[in-house]
Amino acid sequence: MMLNVVADKEGVGAAVLIRSCAPVSGLATIQQRRGQQTDKPLLLTGPGKVGQALGLSTDWSNHPLYTPGGLEVLDGPEQENILVGPRVGIEYASPEHVAAPWRFAVAGTPWISAPKNTLRPR
Numbered sequence: 001m002m003l004n005v006v007a008d009k010e011g012v013g014a015a016v017l018i019r020s021c022a023p024v025s026g027l028a029t030i031q032q033r034r035g036q037q038t039d040k041p042l043l044l045t046g047p048g049k050v051g052q053a054l055g056l057s058t059d060w061s062n063h064p065l066y067t068p069g070g071l072e073v074l075d076g077p078e079q080e081n082i083l084v085g086p087r088v089g090i091e092y093a094s095p096e097h098v099a100a101p102w103r104f105a106v107a108g109t110p111w112i113s114a115p116k117n118t119l120r121p122r
Contacts, residue, residue, distance in 0.1 A: 001051035001058070005065060005073065019103075020045040020113035029055075045113040081107035083119035 008014035021044050023030055030044070030053040031037050044053055054071065065073040084101040091098065105112045105119055112119070 001056040001060075002047040003051055003054065003056060017047055018050055019047050020105075020111050021050055022109060022111040023053075041110045041112070044111060047113070079106050082122045083107050083112075084122045085114060085119040088115060088118075 003018040005016045005018065006014070007016055020041070022041075023039075023044065027039060031039075033055055034043055034049065034053050036043055042049075044050055056071075060071060063071060065071060083105045085103045085105075086099055087097075087102050101122075103114060103119065105114060107121065
Protein backbone atom coordinates (compact mmCIF):
# COMPACT_ATOMS: atom_id res chain seq x y z
CA MET A 1 0.00 0.00 0.00
CA MET A 2 1.32 3.44 -0.93
CA LEU A 3 0.44 6.95 0.16
CA ASN A 4 -0.80 9.23 -2.63
CA VAL A 5 -2.07 12.68 -1.72
CA VAL A 6 -4.61 14.08 -4.18
CA ALA A 7 -3.67 17.67 -4.87
CA ASP A 8 -6.58 19.05 -6.87
CA LYS A 9 -10.32 18.80 -7.42
CA GLU A 10 -12.07 15.53 -8.18
CA GLY A 11 -11.57 14.55 -11.81
CA VAL A 12 -8.26 16.41 -12.18
CA GLY A 13 -5.19 14.18 -12.39
CA ALA A 14 -2.98 15.77 -9.75
CA ALA A 15 -1.45 13.81 -6.89
CA VAL A 16 1.76 13.39 -4.94
CA LEU A 17 3.25 9.97 -4.22
CA ILE A 18 5.06 10.03 -0.87
CA ARG A 19 8.23 8.05 -1.60
CA SER A 20 10.02 8.49 1.73
CA CYS A 21 9.74 10.22 5.07
CA ALA A 22 11.65 10.75 8.29
CA PRO A 23 10.23 9.46 11.57
CA VAL A 24 9.22 12.26 13.92
CA SER A 25 7.57 10.03 16.51
CA GLY A 26 6.48 6.43 16.87
CA LEU A 27 9.79 4.89 15.84
CA ALA A 28 9.12 1.68 17.81
CA THR A 29 5.77 1.20 16.01
CA ILE A 30 7.40 1.89 12.63
CA GLN A 31 10.15 -0.64 13.38
CA GLN A 32 7.59 -3.24 14.44
CA ARG A 33 5.47 -2.77 11.31
CA ARG A 34 8.55 -2.90 9.10
CA GLY A 35 10.08 -5.84 10.99
CA GLN A 36 13.40 -3.99 11.35
CA GLN A 37 15.09 -2.67 14.46
CA THR A 38 16.98 0.12 12.71
CA ASP A 39 16.80 3.87 12.68
CA LYS A 40 18.62 4.16 9.36
CA PRO A 41 16.93 5.70 6.29
CA LEU A 42 16.34 2.32 4.63
CA LEU A 43 13.50 1.96 7.13
CA LEU A 44 11.38 4.52 5.25
CA THR A 45 12.89 5.04 1.79
CA GLY A 46 10.42 3.70 -0.71
CA PRO A 47 6.67 4.19 -1.15
CA GLY A 48 5.79 0.64 -0.09
CA LYS A 49 7.94 0.97 3.04
CA VAL A 50 6.21 4.24 3.96
CA GLY A 51 2.78 2.63 3.55
CA GLN A 52 3.77 -0.37 5.65
CA ALA A 53 5.35 1.81 8.35
CA LEU A 54 2.21 3.96 8.60
CA GLY A 55 -0.04 0.90 8.72
CA LEU A 56 -1.93 1.95 5.60
CA SER A 57 -4.59 -0.22 3.99
CA THR A 58 -7.40 0.38 1.50
CA ASP A 59 -9.47 1.51 4.51
CA TRP A 60 -7.57 4.82 4.24
CA SER A 61 -8.70 5.43 0.64
CA ASN A 62 -10.50 8.76 0.29
CA HIS A 63 -9.50 9.81 3.81
CA PRO A 64 -9.46 13.64 4.04
CA LEU A 65 -5.97 14.76 5.08
CA TYR A 66 -7.10 18.22 6.18
CA THR A 67 -9.19 17.17 9.20
CA PRO A 68 -7.72 16.40 12.62
CA GLY A 69 -7.38 12.78 13.67
CA GLY A 70 -5.73 9.82 12.07
CA LEU A 71 -3.54 10.63 9.10
CA GLU A 72 -3.37 14.33 8.32
CA VAL A 73 -1.16 16.79 6.46
CA LEU A 74 0.21 19.57 8.66
CA ASP A 75 2.14 22.72 7.87
CA GLY A 76 5.83 22.40 8.56
CA PRO A 77 8.73 24.80 8.44
CA GLU A 78 9.42 26.37 5.07
CA GLN A 79 12.27 24.58 3.37
CA GLU A 80 14.91 26.61 1.56
CA ASN A 81 17.13 23.90 0.09
CA ILE A 82 14.94 21.80 -2.16
CA LEU A 83 16.31 19.22 -4.57
CA VAL A 84 14.53 18.30 -7.80
CA GLY A 85 14.93 15.51 -10.29
CA PRO A 86 13.06 13.27 -12.69
CA ARG A 87 10.53 10.71 -11.55
CA VAL A 88 11.56 7.06 -11.70
CA GLY A 89 9.72 4.03 -13.01
CA ILE A 90 7.69 5.84 -15.66
CA GLU A 91 9.57 4.80 -18.78
CA TYR A 92 6.18 4.21 -20.44
CA ALA A 93 5.38 7.96 -20.30
CA SER A 94 6.11 10.51 -23.00
CA PRO A 95 9.74 11.77 -23.03
CA GLU A 96 8.85 15.22 -21.64
CA HIS A 97 7.12 13.60 -18.67
CA VAL A 98 9.95 11.13 -18.02
CA ALA A 99 12.47 14.00 -17.89
CA ALA A 100 10.23 16.48 -16.03
CA PRO A 101 11.59 17.61 -12.63
CA TRP A 102 8.66 16.20 -10.65
CA ARG A 103 10.61 14.56 -7.84
CA PHE A 104 11.35 16.71 -4.79
CA ALA A 105 13.37 16.25 -1.61
CA VAL A 106 14.81 18.36 1.17
CA ALA A 107 18.57 18.76 0.78
CA GLY A 108 20.76 17.45 3.57
CA THR A 109 18.48 14.69 4.80
CA PRO A 110 19.45 11.04 4.50
CA TRP A 111 15.73 10.14 4.25
CA ILE A 112 15.57 10.42 0.47
CA SER A 113 14.30 7.76 -1.91
CA ALA A 114 16.12 8.48 -5.16
CA PRO A 115 18.70 6.88 -7.39
CA LYS A 116 22.14 8.36 -6.72
CA ASN A 117 23.05 11.61 -8.48
CA THR A 118 19.58 12.24 -9.92
CA LEU A 119 18.58 15.17 -7.71
CA ARG A 120 19.89 18.70 -8.17
CA PRO A 121 19.32 22.02 -6.33
CA ARG A 122 16.21 23.83 -7.48
